[in-house]
Amino acid sequence: MKETGKISKAVIKRLPRYRRYLEDLMKKGVDRISSNELSNLIGYTASQIRQDLNNFGGFGQQGYGYNVKALHAEISKILGLDKDYKMIIVGCGNLGQALANYTHYYKAGFIVCGMFDINPRLVGLRINDIEVMDYSLLDEYLEAHPIDIGIICTNKGSAQEVADKLVAGKVKGIWNFATMDLTVGEDVALENVHLSDSLQSLAYHINHRED
Amino acid sequence: MKETGKISKAVIKRLPRYRRYLEDLMKKGVDRISSNELSNLIGYTASQIRQDLNNFGGFGQQGYGYNVKALHAEISKILGLDKDYKMIIVGCGNLGQALANYTHYYKAGFIVCGMFDINPRLVGLRINDIEVMDYSLLDEYLEAHPIDIGIICTNKGSAQEVADKLVAGKVKGIWNFATMDLTVGEDVALENVHLSDSLQSLAYHINHRED
DNA sequence: ATGCACACGTTAATATCTTAACATTTTTTT
DNA sequence: AAAAAAATGTTAAGATATTAACGTGTGCAT
Numbered sequence: 001m002k003e004t005g006k007i008s009k010a011v012i013k014r015l016p017r018y019r020r021y022l023e024d025l026m027k028k029g030v031d032r033i034s035s036n037e038l039s040n041l042i043g044y045t046a047s048q049i050r051q052d053l054n055n056f057g058g059f060g061q062q063g064y065g066y067n068v069k070a071l072h073a074e075i076s077k078i079l080g081l082d083k084d085y086k087m088i089i090v091g092c093g094n095l096g097q098a099l100a101n102y103t104h105y106y107k108a109g110f111i112v113c114g115m116f117d118i119n120p121r122l123v124g125l126r127i128n129d130i131e132v133m134d135y136s137l138l139d140e141y142l143e144a145h146p147i148d149i150g151i152i153c154t155n156k157g158s159a160q161e162v163a164d165k166l167v168a169g170k171v172k173g174i175w176n177f178a179t180m181d182l183t184v185g186e187d188v189a190l191e192n193v194h195l196s197d198s199l200q201s202l203a204y205h206i207n208h209r210e211d
Numbered sequence: 212m213k214e215t216g217k218i219s220k221a222v223i224k225r226l227p228r229y230r231r232y233l234e235d236l237m238k239k240g241v242d243r244i245s246s247n248e249l250s251n252l253i254g255y256t257a258s259q260i261r262q263d264l265n266n267f268g269g270f271g272q273q274g275y276g277y278n279v280k281a282l283h284a285e286i287s288k289i290l291g292l293d294k295d296y297k298m299i300i301v302g303c304g305n306l307g308q309a310l311a312n313y314t315h316y317y318k319a320g321f322i323v324c325g326m327f328d329i330n331p332r333l334v335g336l337r338i339n340d341i342e343v344m345d346y347s348l349l350d351e352y353l354e355a356h357p358i359d360i361g362i363i364c365t366n367k368g369s370a371q372e373v374a375d376k377l378v379a380g381k382v383k384g385i386w387n388f389a390t391m392d393l394t395v396g397e398d399v400a401l402e403n404v405h406l407s408d409s410l411q412s413l414a415y416h417i418n419h420r421e422d
Numbered sequence: 423a424t425g426c427a428c429a430c431g432t433t434a435a436t437a438t439c440t441t442a443a444c445a446t447t448t449t450t451t452t
Numbered sequence: 453a454a455a456a457a458a459a460t461g462t463t464a465a466g467a468t469a470t471t472a473a474c475g476t477g478t479g480c481a482t
Binding site: 012016020079180194199201202205 | 224226306400401402405418421
């Protein structure tokens, strides 16, 4: 693989999408594909596809195109999907519970190891075979179990405190669903899913459809 | 308000974030704020903030700054949050159910009017006071009830079919949670929440934290 | 009342991202 | 076997987006 200099975030955001289409193609038994054909499927220009992929190395072959299976494997590796990730969920309301199931079903490699909540009614519950533990046990749990990803599904009032605990507990990344921007150290990856923002964007576009 | 030419999507994505911070400021009783102070809070450059806001009109005043309450109201209006949106949810698994509650609690103005599922075990259930109807009734429901937003929480195999029904039923926008890119007409707004893509991005960033 | 500092709106410059063009290599066809 | 077609990697051009610079109007202090 080519020396990865500084890859822009826009490129990274596109990689999972490439991967999805390649997966579909694999399932259909397609062996090879050109940037032009991919362009027709995905909707990015062929030029952009070649440009994107070339950030990481020359995966294709002139006159031939790309080997679907090999490219899928390369992208998976770039994204780090050849590894496993241990995750915990903090905040076990509807969304937290949904994610506990979601990740279980859809994403091998992302393993929910524990769940935490402050609500006594939820503590002790088993969701998708994972026990909900009391929030006060979070610190010591993190000390005893190395965790890669912390998922925050609390209300916004608690989110930063939870993030601080996760960072102190040496998680490598945080997946944040709280309606709030978190401050974490440089060495912790942060991915926000602001559902509320997303819905508001949708509202805007609904009102400006003729533009 | 200024004539809205063609506003870039990046700007729109930032508006809800501005709005959130302004809401916090309102709650704290702050009356006025400068682009510099906002910059320190939000993390965008002051220049970008002025640039963004100026796309829609001159909301500030030289030597003074912006009136927090007025700016909040303006942004709300731009986003279309001065209106109500009737929504239905198709696919009532964990995620669909979570959203039924989520939107209820957190977003006045976004009203879940109906829920649909193909699973007989879910049909008839009441979630957050909304009855889950059989999926086969979707078409006639949409004919009888004008709906603004359709939320797709099905698996990817059904997502395009559902989208087609929603479009035929004259929804104005689709909020898509299925792991799939949908094709809809030009006159329908589409907002994707690809959780799986998001998690994969996070994985990438976890593995490239020193860059 | 006058001057100074503040801070917007706007124009200009810079940086980034996307698209197009092309030279080269491989495959396919005649 | 030779020529034509296909399709990459890469360089160049064009388009967007971000940041900086600046002129001007407003408020506050002396």
